[in-house]
Amino acid sequence: MNHRSPGRVAFAAAHVVADPTQPQGPGIPSALDWDATLAFRHHLWALGLGVADAMDTAQRGMGLDWAATKELIVRSGAEARSVGGLVACGAGTDQLSAPAPAIPEIIAAYEEQISIVEGAGAQVVLMASRALAAQARGPEDYAHVYGRLLSQVERPAILHWLGTPFDPALEGYWGSADLDTAAGHVLDLMREHAAKVDGIKVSLLDADREIALRRALPDGVKLYTGDDFNYPELIRGDGRGFSHALLGIFDPIAAQAAAALAALDRDDLETYDKILTPTLPLARHVFSAPTRHYKAGVVFLAYLAGHQDHFTMIGGEQDSRSVRHLGRLADLAREAGVLPDQDLADARMRAFLDAKRHATDHLA
Numbered sequence: 001m002n003h004r005s006p007g008r009v010a011f012a013a014a015h016v017v018a019d020p021t022q023p024q025g026p027g028i029p030s031a032l033d034w035d036a037t038l039a040f041r042h043h044l045w046a047l048g049l050g051v052a053d054a055m056d057t058a059q060r061g062m063g064l065d066w067a068a069t070k071e072l073i074v075r076s077g078a079e080a081r082s083v084g085g086l087v088a089c090g091a092g093t094d095q096l097s098a099p100a101p102a103i104p105e106i107i108a109a110y111e112e113q114i115s116i117v118e119g120a121g122a123q124v125v126l127m128a129s130r131a132l133a134a135q136a137r138g139p140e141d142y143a144h145v146y147g148r149l150l151s152q153v154e155r156p157a158i159l160h161w162l163g164t165p166f167d168p169a170l171e172g173y174w175g176s177a178d179l180d181t182a183a184g185h186v187l188d189l190m191r192e193h194a195a196k197v198d199g200i201k202v203s204l205l206d207a208d209r210e211i212a213l214r215r216a217l218p219d220g221v222k223l224y225t226g227d228d229f230n231y232p233e234l235i236r237g238d239g240r241g242f243s244h245a246l247l248g249i250f251d252p253i254a255a256q257a258a259a260a261l262a263a264l265d266r267d268d269l270e271t272y273d274k275i276l277t278p279t280l281p282l283a284r285h286v287f288s289a290p291t292r293h294y295k296a297g298v299v300f301l302a303y304l305a306g307h308q309d310h311f312t313m314i315g316g317e318q319d320s321r322s323v324r325h326l327g328r329l330a331d332l333a334r335e336a337g338v339l340p341d342q343d344l345a346d347a348r349m350r351a352f353l354d355a356k357r358h359a360t361d362h363l364a
Contacts (some may be wrong), residue, residue: 007264015059017033031066040307048262077120089120126158154350156197157196159186164350168292189217191218252305259339295320306340
């Protein structure tokens with residue numbers, strides 16, 4: 001498969017498609033429609049984007065259990081190899097069931113998942129761990145855990161800094177609730193292990209802080225923006241550098257993202273801005289507070305766009321956003337031009353609203 005120029009490495013964090021014929025709800029084992037889930041990844045690869053799989057957008061920590069995650073990583077890795085697609089997968093600690101696992105258990109959990117990711121032929125993304133956030137007593141614990149893991153990875157890994165808007169349980173990650181202090185700690189870690197760090201994905205929704213961190217990175221270490229509020233300017237960059245991309249919003253706007261990045265590779269900044277700027281209002285609505293529920297908007301857009309035939313999510317997450325929120329989402333998607341078949345999208349929106357009205361009338 002031909003990929004776009006590596007001027008900017010770009011991953012779309014991909015959602016998963018639930019099996020609507022199986023029970024879906026909190027605490028219920030994950031049941032996926034594997035054909036539709038993998039077909040969407042082929043859609044992203046065909047556009048020349050990389051796939052970031054088994055990440056937050058795939059509902060890690062919000063419905064996707066470890067058994068399904070493991071299968072997703074293995075299947076996605078195999079599909080990527082079949083087409084020469086770029087794939088990175090999250091390795092975390094979410095298989096732990098103990099209420100307060102000790103540091104050695106956390107390391108062992110990471111190691112198990114790293115083995116699965118590398119066995120699938122994917123690049124490792126060391127996901128932020130709720131267990132580590134709860135157990136670590138300071139930056140030295142993060143340095144110990146990540147130092148141990150980075151010493152073992154087969155090829156350079158991507159670190160993962162997920163801010164509290166995405167997951168409140170990660171407050172104080174890297175050893176401090178003060179973000180500038182935390183940035184200093186993670187920079188120390190990356191400087192010590194620069195040969196084993198490909199980059200760091202930063203999802204703080206703070207463009208100035210991301211730029212400051214980007215400028216302080218060791219030579220050769222990438223900043224992958226996860227800022228779904230400010231991605232056009234961060235990827236575009238300035239005279240002192242730019243961010244690469246690992247973004248959930250690239251799932252619903254994949255075609256626009258690929259076209260914009262191709263323009264950027266040609267130094268056609270006018271076309272780049274013309275394509276991506278209209279997607280910002282949509283992105284900011286998808287990721288509006290409470291940000292952790294953005295997955296519902298991503299999947300709803302996939303339904304409107306025709307990538308799947310239903311709006312059902314694992315864990316029952318489709319109910320996490322209001323009808324008003326989703327209606328506004330459809331309007332913004334139309335304005336941004338991201339829906340490939342507007343007639344289909346309009347028909348599906350009408351059917352969704354009719355079903356909601358019917359359900360309300362029935363309850364009344």
